[in-house]
Amino acid sequence: xxxxxxxxxxxxxxxxxxxxxxxxxxxxxxxxxxxxxxxxxxxxxxxxxxxxxxxxxxxxxxxxxxxxxxxxxxxxxxxxxxxxxxxxxxxxxxxxxxxxxxxxxxxxxxxxxx
Numbered sequence: 001x002x003x004x005x006x007x008x009x010x011x012x013x014x015x016x017x018x019x020x021x022x023x024x025x026x027x028x029x030x031x032x033x034x035x036x037x038x039x040x041x042x043x044x045x046x047x048x049x050x051x052x053x054x055x056x057x058x059x060x061x062x063x064x065x066x067x068x069x070x071x072x073x074x075x076x077x078x079x080x081x082x083x084x085x086x087x088x089x090x091x092x093x094x095x096x097x098x099x100x101x102x103x104x105x106x107x108x109x110x111x112x113x114x
Contacts, residue, residue: 008072016063023063027056030073034080041084051087055080 008029014022034055039048058079066075 006068006071009068012059012063012066012072012075013068015060016066023060026059026072026076030076031056034076037077038080038084041081042087047087051083052080054083058083 008026011022011026015026031052035048035052038051038055039045042048042051055076059076062079
């Protein structure tokens, strides 16, 4: 069994049984690597922190489905990757427009003094 080889999988199995301390240990160990991986994908530090937090929320909510068939980190980073892909898709559907950028109809107009 992978839990015998992977101490993190063993921790996750403890989380599955309701051990909050085991969850805290996993968060402490993986918070920075997950945040860094997400940052490399989305390019925004604040967004990376928010998504990393969502990764750990998903880990906690999905604990009952966890199977120690592979390394815990593989499962964790798969969740992170999927959340990043969802965020990228969301961004492409809802493009943000800068409020400071001039609109095409305003480009030739002089700015009125305030």
